[in-house]
Amino acid sequence: MARPRSFDVDVVQGAAAAVFRRLGYEAASVDELVAATGLHRGSLYGAFGSKRGLFVAVLRKVATPPEGALVAPDDDALDLLLVAALELAPRDAEVRDLVGQACQRLDPADGSPSVALGTRLLHRAGLGPALEPPPAPTPTERST
Amino acid sequence: MARVLIDDATMTVQMRGLHQLWGFKRRIVAPLAHVRGATVDPGIVRESAGFRAPGLGLGRLATIGTFYRDDQRHFWDVTAGGHPIVIELTGERYDRLIIDVDDPRATVDAINAAASR
Numbered sequence: 001m002a003r004p005r006s007f008d009v010d011v012v013q014g015a016a017a018a019v020f021r022r023l024g025y026e027a028a029s030v031d032e033l034v035a036a037t038g039l040h041r042g043s044l045y046g047a048f049g050s051k052r053g054l055f056v057a058v059l060r061k062v063a064t065p066p067e068g069a070l071v072a073p074d075d076d077a078l079d080l081l082l083v084a085a086l087e088l089a090p091r092d093a094e095v096r097d098l099v100g101q102a103c104q105r106l107d108p109a110d111g112s113p114s115v116a117l118g119t120r121l122l123h124r125a126g127l128g129p130a131l132e133p134p135p136a137p138t139p140t141e142r143s144t
Numbered sequence: 145m146a147r148v149l150i151d152d153a154t155m156t157v158q159m160r161g162l163h164q165l166w167g168f169k170r171r172i173v174a175p176l177a178h179v180r181g182a183t184v185d186p187g188i189v190r191e192s193a194g195f196r197a198p199g200l201g202l203g204r205l206a207t208i209g210t211f212y213r214d215d216q217r218h219f220w221d222v223t224a225g226g227h228p229i230v231i232e233l234t235g236e237r238y239d240r241l242i243i244d245v246d247d248p249r250a251t252v253d254a255i256n257a258a259a260s261r
Contacts, residue, residue, distance in 0.1 A: 026249075030230075031187035041191055042214050045240065049232045050181025052256050091253065094260050 012037045012047075017058045021079040025055055025087040056094060059084050063102035073102060078120040085117070146221050146243040148231075148251050150258045155179050157231070157241060159221060168209060172219060172241060180232040182255035184248045188228055193220050193242075210238075218242060231255060 015036045019028050030051060034041050048054040062077040073081065081102050088095040103113035122128050149156040157172045194213025207220040216239040222228045226244030229252050233239060245251045 029187060030183060030185045034187075041188065042216070042240075045183070045230060045232050048181075050230070050252075050256065051183040051185075052260075053181045092257070092260075 007037075007039060007043070007047075009047075012039060013054075013058050013061060016054050017076070017080055020055060020058065020083055021076060024083050025051075052088075052092075055084075055088070056098070059095065059098050059102075063098040063105070065105075073106060075120060075123075077102070078117060079124065082117060082121055082124075145223070145226065146245060148243075148245060148255060150176070150254055155231075155255060155258065157243060169219065172238065174233055174236050176258050178233050178235045179255060179259040180234055181259060182229055182231045182252040184252050185228060185230045185242075188230060188242055189222055189224075193218065207242075216240065 015038070016033055019032050019036045023032065028051070030041065030044070033051065033054065034044060037044065039047075044054065048057055059080060062073060062080055081099055084095050085099050089099050090096075103117075106113045106116045119128070145160045147158045147160065149158060153176055155174050155176055159169055159171065189207070192213070193207050193211040196209060196211050206223040208222070209220060211218045211220055217237065218240040219238045219242070221241075221243045223244060227246070227248040228242055228244055229248050231241040231243070233241065
């Protein structure tokens with residue numbers, strides 16, 4: 001029987017999310033996750049079952065926020081979605097579903113999910129402003 | 145060194161060769177519903193396995209058998225230079241299996257895919 005949890009799940013998941021955003025999923029070792037979260041290895045396994053379990057818990061928070069929360073995913077959330085879409089989604093149905101749900105929550109004002117994710121990907125790469133298209137002429141400028 | 149076999153409903157961890165003898169276990173079988181997940185974790189060999197009973201402990205060289213730690217029962221089958229994975233179980237005799245496998249990433253992916261479907 002596992003001992004009751006004595007840590008703040010939000011703090012642990014936040015620290016783990018930062019590791020996944022920085023290193024990606026496969027490259028994030030359990031050593032790194034243990035160091036970042038401050039949990040004992042055994043507690044990490046006990047609470048989440050596996051590194052995948054921890055990643056899915058973190059991703060679930062981004063994809064299915066609590067009832068009433070209407071905030072669009074921020075840059076950190078988009079980075080996590082990019083990691084999930086690139087590394088796990090192609091071979092993991094549950095992760096794929098969660099990425100799909102998160103995409104539905106992206107603000108239509110930012111364009112389609114592919115635009116939002118692609119824009120974030122280029123920004124993250126340091127290519128954001130240079131690749132933005134020139135502002136389109138407004139219809140009034142063309143009308144006679 | 146162990147081999148992990150998965151069928152429709154169960155996961156079987158099959159010990160190899162003399163490890164069956166040192167660990168006093170030939171195989172461990174668990175229903176997939178009791179498999180919480182698997183992780184590639186080379187760093188776990190630096191942690192203490194806990195109290196051994198029964199099994200073989202040769203420090204860093206080999207950890208094979210049943211160990212008790214944190215009020216849990218774990219099964220270890222790792223040797224120096226191996227590729228350890230961690231399988232977390234629930235409702236089984238063992239709470240955690242720490243075993244060397246040939247292809248850790250493919251094994252872990254197969255276990256997680258089967259356990260989460």
